[in-house]
Amino acid sequence: MGAPHRPRFGLLLALLTAAAFGTSGAFARSLIDAGWSPSSAVTARVTIAAVVLLVPSLIALRGRWRVLRRNLPMITAFGLVAIAGCQVAYFNAVQHLSVGVALLLEYMGIVLVVGWLWARHRQRPRGLTIGGTVVSVLGLVLVLDLAGDATVDLVGVFWGLVAAVGLAVFFVLSAKSDPELPPLVMAGGGMTIGAAVLLALSAIGVLPVAANTNDVVFAGHGVPWWVPVAGLSLIAAVFAYVVGIMAARSLGSKLASFVGLTEVLFAVLFAWLLLGQLPTVVQLIGGVLIVAGVALVRIDELRSEVLDDPVVPAPAG
Secondary structure: OOOOOOHHHHHHHHHHHHHHHHOHHHHHHHHHHOOOOHHHHHHHHHHHHHHHHHHHHHHHOOOOHHHHHHHHHHHHHHHHHHHHHHHHHHHHHHHHOOHHHHHHHHOOHHHHHHHHHHHHHOOOOOHHHHHHHHHHHHHHHHHHOOOOOOOOOHHHHHHHHHHHHHHHHHHHHHHHOOOOOOHHHHHHHHHHHHHHHHHHHHHOOOOOOOOOOOOEEEOOEEEOOHHHHHHHHHHHHHHHHHHHHHHHHHHOHHHHHHHOOHHHHHHHHHHHHHHOOOOOHHHHHHHHHHHHHHHHHHHHHHHHHHHHOOOOOOOOO
């Protein structure tokens, strides 16, 4: 079953999702600094998540195999594009661009969501949504502090835009998925398909493979390699994707994608706490703008609900 259609509950789920996804940078950085290739970290993350979700997904599917067959094309697209494709594209972008520019390009996915809803469902964005988009993107630019070491590479820009498509697909498919399909099954099925593709690409040499079992430096301490791998898999994958699907079903793809921008705020926070990277005043101002943009979109959603569902007086007696 999907998440209850309660906006406050959905917002809480979306914030928890953003926080969970926001840990991935700190976990992955410790592995990459220890000699892991980005694609190896992604493959380990998705494969372990798929294994962890296998049994719970099978339990949730008891008596619902027809639902799985009916949604198999959607789950396949989710695994290929929103999971494997998005993550591989983002890490390829990072290889050619600064992390800040790559993140900015990926989060252009929120604009793609608004555009998709306009083109496909005739949901033309109103003034507050357009204003929220502009304010949020401006805040994102400030949080990422692109005035520093930002560089531009056309190959990296291409991969960053591919990641944006993957992010948009995540929000759209999560919001429009079959309510009879448990979020566990959608996440687990997508992870399984994503893991199979990543392992196959690694096996034939398309994705570079480099990993080791040396201790890594995390939060200023030496820890076993499996600690950040477990964090990437359980927190930034299993928990983040399952709860993220529930949040998108509750809020809809547009609002969920805007709340997802707070992942950048959480990423900055965790980089501060775990890596000692203090946010600047400019980044803090950017965080305020992101929150303001999300608030504008939420106000627009509330106004739309009032206009679309006017209160009907109860009959007397």
